[in-house]
Every structure is written in structure tokens, then in C-alpha cells.
Amino acid sequence: VSFKTMYRWLYQGFLVKGDTTVLRHKGKRRRPIETRGRFNVGKSIRQRPKEVRKRESFGHWELDTVVSSRGKSKACVATFAERKTRFYLAVKMPDRTSASLEKAFGFVAESLPKGSFQTATVDRGKEFACYERLESAHGVNIYFADPYSSWQRGTNENANGLLREFFPKGK
Structure with missing residues (x-):
């Protein structure tokens, strides 16, 4: 299992719930979520x-x-x-x-x-x-x-x- 998969599971709460700042990557590799979004009509x-x-x-x-x-x-x-x-x-x-x-x-x-x-x-x-x-x-x-x-x-x-x-x- 790659480290990206493990961190994704950590952020989603599948492995453990807790503070991710103690981890090596400290959650820095998470990409910001686009809040404006898109729509598929028209x-x-x-x-x-x-x-x-x-x-x-x-x-x-x-x-x-x-x-x-x-x-x-x-x-x-x-x-x-x-x-x-x-x-x-x-x-x-x-x-x-x-x-x-x-x-x-x-x-x-x-x-x-x-x-x-x-x-x-x-x-x-x-x-x-x-x-x-x-x-x-x-x-x-x-x-x-x-x-x-x-x-x-x-x-x-x-x-x-x-x-x-x-x-x-x-x-």
C-alpha cells in the first residue's frame, strides 16, 4: 500500500481518528477542495x-x-x-x-x-x-x-x- 493511500485512509478516518500533525507529512499533501464547484447543465x-x-x-x-x-x-x-x-x-x-x-x-x-x-x-x-x-x-x-x-x-x-x-x- 502506498503512503498516499495510507494518508487518504487516515484523512477519511478509516484507520484511526486523531491528530495528523504528529505524522511525517503532517497533512501537507492534501489538496485544497474547490469550494465554488461546477455544474453540468446547459x-x-x-x-x-x-x-x-x-x-x-x-x-x-x-x-x-x-x-x-x-x-x-x-x-x-x-x-x-x-x-x-x-x-x-x-x-x-x-x-x-x-x-x-x-x-x-x-x-x-x-x-x-x-x-x-x-x-x-x-x-x-x-x-x-x-x-x-x-x-x-x-x-x-x-x-x-x-x-x-x-x-x-x-x-x-x-x-x-x-x-x-x-x-x-x-x-
């Missing part, structure tokens, strides 16, 4: 119309969020990248919640001409849990990229990398 990117992939018409967007750091003072930016023109917008948000993203989306949708948003492709982060309200309020179809498949939203990921040059982590 339309998959495979259901998205083929014309979106070809970049032939305006109005198909990729959305994401960029967080400044992992500390207590988290600044967050909602990013919007249009697929055909590569038009890129970044809107500052107070935090990384679905309510903040909904406000940022509304701000961008109001500042652009009506009908500018036909589809949006997003990842499965918790900040996009408001996708049903966005679809009904703004008449946009929202599609979710596959987990760990950032290339499916390449325009936005590339633009976020350029944004990071001017706003590195911690700034």
Missing part, C-alpha cells in the same frame, strides 16, 4: 450552429472571467470576445459571482446595438450559473465548452493572455 458546444465555428457572421461571443489573484482582495474582470471581428471588451466586476456577471453582461448588451448577441460560448464556472436568465432577458443562446477544453474558446483565451500582460496576477 447546452453543450456540440449543439452550437456550425456557422459559429466558421466565423462568418457577427454576434457570436466567447465569455470568461479573469481573476487578479487568489488572496482576499480578489478583483475580477468579465471578458467578452466576438469571434468574427475579435472585438474584445473587459468589464470590471466586484466579485466572481453570477449576479455580478449578470450585471456586466447587461452593461455590455446595453452598450452595443440590439441583436449584437446571438450566441455566447462559456466555460462551466459557477459565475455562468445565471445562463437561463441571460438567455431569456437578452435573447442569446448560451453554449458550454467541454471541461478542460480551453481551445474551444480560443479567441477569448488568447485575448485574456494579452490582458494578463498589462494586468498580471496580483495587480
